[in-house]
Amino acid sequence: MSRISALICALAMSLSLQAQPLQLSHLFTDHAVLQRETTVPVWGWGQPGAKVEVTGSWNGAKAVAQVADDGSWSVILQTAQAGGPYTLSVKSGKESLTVNDIALGEVWLCSGQSNMEMPLRGFGFQEVEGATEAIMAAPATASSVRVFDIKTPKCTEPIKDVEASWKYSSSDVAAETSAVAYFFAKRLTVALGVPVGIIVNAWGGSRIEPWMTKETIDHAGLTEQELKDIYAVEEQPDRWPETPELIWNGRVKPIVGYAAKGIIWYQGCSNMGQPHCYDKLQKAMVEMWRKEWGRDLPFIFTLLAPHDHSDADGRWRPHFVENQLHTEKILSNSWAICTETLGNKTTVHPSQKKEVSDMMVQRALQNVYGVNPGISLELPRLKTVNYEADGTVKVTLTDVWSNLMSISARDIVGFELAGEDRQFHLAEAQVDWDGQTIIVKCADVPKPVAVRYSFRNWMGANLAKSNGIPVPPFRTDDWEY
Secondary structure (H helix, E strand, O other), X not given: OOHHHHHHHHHHHHHOOOOOOOEEOOOOOOOOEEEOOOEEEEEEEOOOOOEEEEEEOOOOEEEEEEOOOOOEEEEEEEOOOOEEEEEEEEEEOOEEEEEEEEEEEEEEEEEEOHHHHXXXXXXXXXXXXXXXXXXXHHHHHOOOEEEEEOOOOOOOOOOOOOOOOEEEOOHHHHHHOEHHHHHHHHHHHHHHOOOEEEEEEEOXXXXXXXXXXXXXXXXXXXXXXXXXXXXXXXXXXXXXXXXXXXXXHHHHHHHOOOOOOEEEEEOOHHHOOOOOOHHHHHHHXXXXXXXXXXXXXOEEEEOOOOOOOOOOOOOHHHHHHHHHHHHHHHOOOEEEEOOOOOOOOOOOXXXXXXXXXXXXXXXXXXXXXXXOOOOOXXXXXXXXXXXXXXXXXXXXXXXXXXXXXXXXXXXXXXXXEEOOOOOEEEOEEEXXXXXXXXXXXXOOOOOOOEEEEOOOOOOOOOEEXXXXXXXXXXXXXXXXX
């Protein structure tokens, strides 16, 4: 940790121990979005022992609290149907605060590493498709899509507040906002017809461990060796966070409890060397957040897209994606978003952020809001495989919905076959005319015993359902490589 970061964290901690004037958490600033039709905590600080009265103008909701010995106070308000602008008034003795232009709507937590952090304007030499159009169109929904972007540095101890404020997503704000989060919010506000607030909290390069406490990691069900490997990582002062708690302390703990509808998450590249325990870490993190929030927050997460990772034929990415995908089975109220047809061989930051967000919104509409998106969202999984006498392999998948398709007509890229020697060779594949069966064959493998799809770091795989939902990597074998 840098000396400046340490001083910031130390100062924030010392303030909480001093008597102080009436304050609200920075989460409650002008233009804030509060989750509609629920109970929302509102908190801040003041003179110990003083009475604090909080009122929301939406329905006259009122609550009273007494400032605790440590200077903190908190109340619970009941919100109403979506709408605004409203005000939030706080009074304590002769002191008073007013928060203006509050909207009641939907709030989502948007976290992860660089693919979530990547702004709408793109990174250097890396574009976001449709960015210019989206930035130019941003003013039309600027007041309906509001952004709270957290940039707190690493903190070794929990702090009480974050230095950020709610902003309309005007063109200049939208350009600097996470593309995934912005596209998600814009789609959602149009679909639901209500304001949407996004709390953007992403840090490029960050591992998953900094997003939770050491205690959570210790009880995540990891092996002794897996824990040893995690704690062997040494934090570098001028790099992104890699060790436990450094993001939790400064960016998550201070916002815990702010009423939200769910979480969208895009992270994994920095943990790709953990293909056997990432699912446990991800599960542990989400369960910790849910416990801290006191809400069963829905969790929508993105699988890593194809990329060569300096070795296109390497297989560590699909092994990791397998493990990511397993989170759906061990964590309730969670759904994976597949990006298998959206990757880029030369960058880990695919440009199709809108497509990722669209799939997230569709999942949120169906499973969180109970709105039928009109299409099947389930990811296809291996159903049956038949090895024919002539060497042809016929593969069927679950949840095909209508038909399977590939981007280039009926020719599928990404299949490979292996015989008894366990050596895989690229194979030809086509969707049969029934739209359901995949016919796979390879002249170099006359008697196949195993089939894989998109099981290398980069293959240019192109198989998807007819509604565009990509097919994730799959295999019939359980071999280590």
